[in-house]
Amino acid sequence: MSCVAVKPPSGGRWKVDVIRQLKRRDQRQHEAFSDLIRHYSRMLEKSSISAGFLRTARVPSGPESLSQNDRLKTMTGELACQVVALQQELNIKQKVLEEQQSRLAGAQQGASGAQAEEQALQARAAGVQAANAGLKREYDALLLLHAAADARVRAETQRGAELLEDVIRHKQQAAARLNSANERRSRARQVTLQKDLRAAQETPITMDTFLNSPVSTSPPTDPPERAHTRPFRRKRRGNSVCSVDQEAFRPGRVCVSARVPVRARHSLDAHEQGINAVRFSSSSDMLATGGTDRVIKLWDVQAGQLNHRGTLDGSAEGITSIEFDQTGFKVLAASYDKSALLWRIDDSVPKVTLTGHSRKVTAARFRGCPQQVVTGSADRTLKLWDLQKAACVSTLQVFSYCSDLVCSENAVISGHFDGQIRLWDTRTASCTLELPAQGKVTSLDLCSDLRQLLSCCRDDCLQLLDLRGNNRMTLRAEGFKCGSDSTKAVFSPDGRYAAAGSADGGVYIWSVTNGDLQTCLSGKHSASISAVSWSLSGDYVVSVDKSRRAVLWSDI
Amino acid sequence: MADDKDVLRDVWFGRIPTCFALYQDEVTEKEAEPFYLLLPRVSYLTLVTDKVKKHFLKAVKPEDVEEMWFEYEGTPLKWHYPIGVLFDLHALNTALPWSITVHFKNFPERDLLHCLSNSVIEAHFMSCIKEADALKHKSQVINDMQKKDHKQLWMGLQNDKFDQFWAMNRKLMEYPTEEGGFRYIPFRIYQTMSDRPFIQKLFRPASPEGHTHTLGDLLKEMYPAAIAHDGDAKKYQVLIQGIEPLLETPLQWLSEHLSHPDNFLHVCILPVPTD
Numbered sequence: 001m002s003c004v005a006v007k008p009p010s011g012g013r014w015k016v017d018v019i020r021q022l023k024r025r026d027q028r029q030h031e032a033f034s035d036l037i038r039h040y041s042r043m044l045e046k047s048s049i050s051a052g053f054l055r056t057a058r059v060p061s062g063p064e065s066l067s068q069n070d071r072l073k074t075m076t077g078e079l080a081c082q083v084v085a086l087q088q089e090l091n092i093k094q095k096v097l098e099e100q101q102s103r104l105a106g107a108q109q110g111a112s113g114a115q116a117e118e119q120a121l122q123a124r125a126a127g128v129q130a131a132n133a134g135l136k137r138e139y140d141a142l143l144l145l146h147a148a149a150d151a152r153v154r155a156e157t158q159r160g161a162e163l164l165e166d167v168i169r170h171k172q173q174a175a176a177r178l179n180s181a182n183e184r185r186s187r188a189r190q191v192t193l194q195k196d197l198r199a200a201q202e203t204p205i206t207m208d209t210f211l212n213s214p215v216s217t218s219p220p221t222d223p224p225e226r227a228h229t230r231p232f233r234r235k236r237r238g239n240s241v242c243s244v245d246q247e248a249f250r251p252g253r254v255c256v257s258a259r260v261p262v263r264a265r266h267s268l269d270a271h272e273q274g275i276n277a278v279r280f281s282s283s284s285d286m287l288a289t290g291g292t293d294r295v296i297k298l299w300d301v302q303a304g305q306l307n308h309r310g311t312l313d314g315s316a317e318g319i320t321s322i323e324f325d326q327t328g329f330k331v332l333a334a335s336y337d338k339s340a341l342l343w344r345i346d347d348s349v350p351k352v353t354l355t356g357h358s359r360k361v362t363a364a365r366f367r368g369c370p371q372q373v374v375t376g377s378a379d380r381t382l383k384l385w386d387l388q389k390a391a392c393v394s395t396l397q398v399f400s401y402c403s404d405l406v407c408s409e410n411a412v413i414s415g416h417f418d419g420q421i422r423l424w425d426t427r428t429a430s431c432t433l434e435l436p437a438q439g440k441v442t443s444l445d446l447c448s449d450l451r452q453l454l455s456c457c458r459d460d461c462l463q464l465l466d467l468r469g470n471n472r473m474t475l476r477a478e479g480f481k482c483g484s485d486s487t488k489a490v491f492s493p494d495g496r497y498a499a500a501g502s503a504d505g506g507v508y509i510w511s512v513t514n515g516d517l518q519t520c521l522s523g524k525h526s527a528s529i530s531a532v533s534w535s536l537s538g539d540y541v542v543s544v545d546k547s548r549r550a551v552l553w554s555d556i
Numbered sequence: 557m558a559d560d561k562d563v564l565r566d567v568w569f570g571r572i573p574t575c576f577a578l579y580q581d582e583v584t585e586k587e588a589e590p591f592y593l594l595l596p597r598v599s600y601l602t603l604v605t606d607k608v609k610k611h612f613l614k615a616v617k618p619e620d621v622e623e624m625w626f627e628y629e630g631t632p633l634k635w636h637y638p639i640g641v642l643f644d645l646h647a648l649n650t651a652l653p654w655s656i657t658v659h660f661k662n663f664p665e666r667d668l669l670h671c672l673s674n675s676v677i678e679a680h681f682m683s684c685i686k687e688a689d690a691l692k693h694k695s696q697v698i699n700d701m702q703k704k705d706h707k708q709l710w711m712g713l714q715n716d717k718f719d720q721f722w723a724m725n726r727k728l729m730e731y732p733t734e735e736g737g738f739r740y741i742p743f744r745i746y747q748t749m750s751d752r753p754f755i756q757k758l759f760r761p762a763s764p765e766g767h768t769h770t771l772g773d774l775l776k777e778m779y780p781a782a783i784a785h786d787g788d789a790k791k792y793q794v795l796i797q798g799i800e801p802l803l804e805t806p807l808q809w810l811s812e813h814l815s816h817p818d819n820f821l822h823v824c825i826l827p828v829p830t831d
Contacts, residue, residue, distance in 0.1 A: 012804065012805075013802070014801060014802040014804050014805040014806075015559065015805075015809075017801065017802050017805075018563065018799060018801050018802075018805065018814070019559060019562070019563060019566075021799035021800065021801070022563065022566040022567070022570075022797070022799055023566070024799075025570070025797075025798045025799055026566060026569075026570065026571075028652070029570075029571060029572055029573060029652060029798070030569075030570065030571040030572075030573075030594065032573075032652070033573035033592075033594065033652065033653060034571070034573075034594060036573075036592070037573060037592040037593065037594055040592045041592065041593075044589065044591070044611070048614075
């Protein structure tokens with residue numbers, strides 16, 4: 001019995017009683033038996049263990065052991081099979097391992113090869129970079145040289161400019177000196193003049209003395225006066241258009257017979273650009289050509305060769321048509337710059353410029369004796385001009401773009417783009433007759449007996465109109481194509497043939513009497529022929545084309 | 557209070573010496589010695605008798621074995637009563653050790669419940685705890701506990717771990733101070749004389765006036781015959797946990813300290829032995 005020091009419990013005596021009773025209970029029931037039961041359980045355990053030993057120590061009986069042996073044998077057999085199978089598996093795995101190792105070795109080799117390549121490439125890259133650096137250095141050096149050369153150039157140009165200035169200054173000084181010298185001279189002249197005048201005033205003058213006296217002291221540029229000129233000093237009027245002896249009427253030359261040319265005598269590039277018009281002079285074998293390069297060149301024909309005689313310039317744009325006057329000393333041309341110009345053949349500067357059209361002038365013709373010019377223009381008007389006044393006298397409204405015109409005694413005949421040929425009476429300034437052509441009229445020509453009119457149409461035919469009888473003939477030829485809106489066709493000077501240039505570069509000549517194609521001259525032009533002209537002597541035909549070529553044809 | 561803790565310990569570690577003997581008719585040629593064991597008062601028969609089963613299975617033919625069951629002097633012992641209750645009820649005044657007969661056949665279906673595994677015992681134990689807490693705290697405390705706490709209660713009982721068990725159980729023994737005690741005292745009054753299994757009713761730990769109820773008040777209410785009037789000899793023994801507390805013991809204190817692990821106060825009323 002254990003003695004435990006117990007504190008007097010708090011609370012009522014019932015608690016004391018409970019605690020006491022619990023203690024007693026435990027003593028009686030628990031503690032009295034605990035050792036006993038413990039020992040008993042241990043004894044029981046020991047006996048069961050020894051009983052168990054006894055049981056297992058006994059030898060197992062016969063049939064049981066045999067079966068056990070068999071079982072063991074079968075087990076060993078199975079285990080042997082398992083061992084064999086496992087061995088096989090092991091072999092397989094070993095092989096796989098070897099294969100993988102060999103693959104690994106191959107991959108490693110490849111990797112090392114790639115590394116070597118990479119190193120080689122890197123070395124190459126370094127070399128290239130070094131080369132680049134060297135090039136760059138060279139480039140820099142060259143750049144410096146260039147800069148130095150640039151500086152030198154600039155210095156030189158500056159010096160050049162300075163020198164130029166010096167030269168100009170010197171020239172100016174020289175001019176000033178010249179001017180002053182001239183002035184001095186003129187002043188000296190004035191002084192002597194005054195002296196002479198004073199001297200002359202003092203001397204008495206009679207009619208006889210005057211008449212017998214030689215040339216007066218007028219400036220030399222004036223043309224020689226006529227005998228019945230007034231005695232007073234005439235005002236200077238500028239250059240007069242014509243002089244006495246030139247105005248004298250010269251009868252027009254007439255051609256007896258024209259000869260059909262056979263071959264080309266001379267072919268040359270006559271202008272800088274395409275040639276639009278060509279015309280033989282009406283009095284000699286002088287030829288004028290004009291075209292897009294804005295100048296008219298004068299040629300004469302000698303021994304089958306065209307020799308350049310002179311150049312007339314002054315037009316602002318290309319020349320469309322040319323005409324010589326009856327004396328052969330003046331040239332009238334119509335130009336793209338909306339004006340007609342008149343030159344004297346010995347002066348390259350135009351004498352008269354007739355402006356007033358609003359579009360290009362396509363044709364300009366002399367008309368009759370009293371110094372009149374008719375111009376036709378794309379602005380659908382015809383204008384009559386007076387050359388003395390250099391002004392437009394009257395304007396005729398035509399209804400269509402006028403491409404060409406010819407003048408007869410009282411009428412002006414114009415060809416138009418609307419396919420009509422119109423006759424105009426200049427006195428009444430109205431259209432007297434309207435004749436339909438085959439198509440767009442590109443050119444007109446009047447034969448020398450003023451009876452027949454040749455018109456060239458855009459639809460590749462030529463038309464002959466008899467002005468008195470109103471019958472017409474059409475000339476066509478295979479291969480003849482009208483090359484442009486201003487292709488010119490002409491009569492031969494005797495009126496027996498008609499010639500025109502084709503787009504294929506051939507000159508077609510028809511006989512007027514029967515309308516057949518006489519000949520076709522080809523092989524010299526490579527571009528479309530824009531105009532032809534027959535010389536007044538009938539010996540030569542000149543054709544010009546858009547590629548600035550002029551060809552002289554004749555029959556010898 | 558240290559005394560109260562001692563009381564709790566004494567209650568938990570209470571043991572009953574038992575001798576298990578195999579039923580004569582079931583004995584085979586192998587001799588089966590009786591098996592002695594100290595059974596814990598607070599546990600259940602089928603929970604603590606594995607060794608017994610192992611011991612006696614050696615002696616019994618395997619094909620004869622059904623569910624093991626116990627009886628004492630002809631009365632099948634209900635495993636769902638705590639062992640202490642069974643002992644107090646049947647064999648308190650007999651000689652120790654308590655002799656229980658082990659049967660393997662002829663399970664009495666009408667008297668006993670089957671107990672085929674420990675989970676059955678666990679379910680019964682937990683349901684008793686929940687019932688008790690329903691009476692004490694309207695199930696609030698038990699419902700606030702997690703499943704692992706419930707498991708801890710059961711494991712504590714199963715493995716005989718006082719500290720593990722009471723770590724959780726003290727929560728069930730707490731009450732809000734303004735109440736002064738549990739809502740109702742969970743108790744069961746067992747008796748051998750009648751057919752009723754037990755008496756369980758609602759009983760407050762204190763009267764509405766604030767009077768603390770005692771064990772005497774409970775008996776007066778529930779089993780007036782147990783209280784001996786002045787002058788008469790004591791006719792009945794009122795046993796709790798194998799002891800007879802004074803009738804003036806407060807009921808609240810009894811419920812807190814002398815309850816079984818299932819939180820019920822199991823009271824046994826026996827007639828005083830005449831001899």
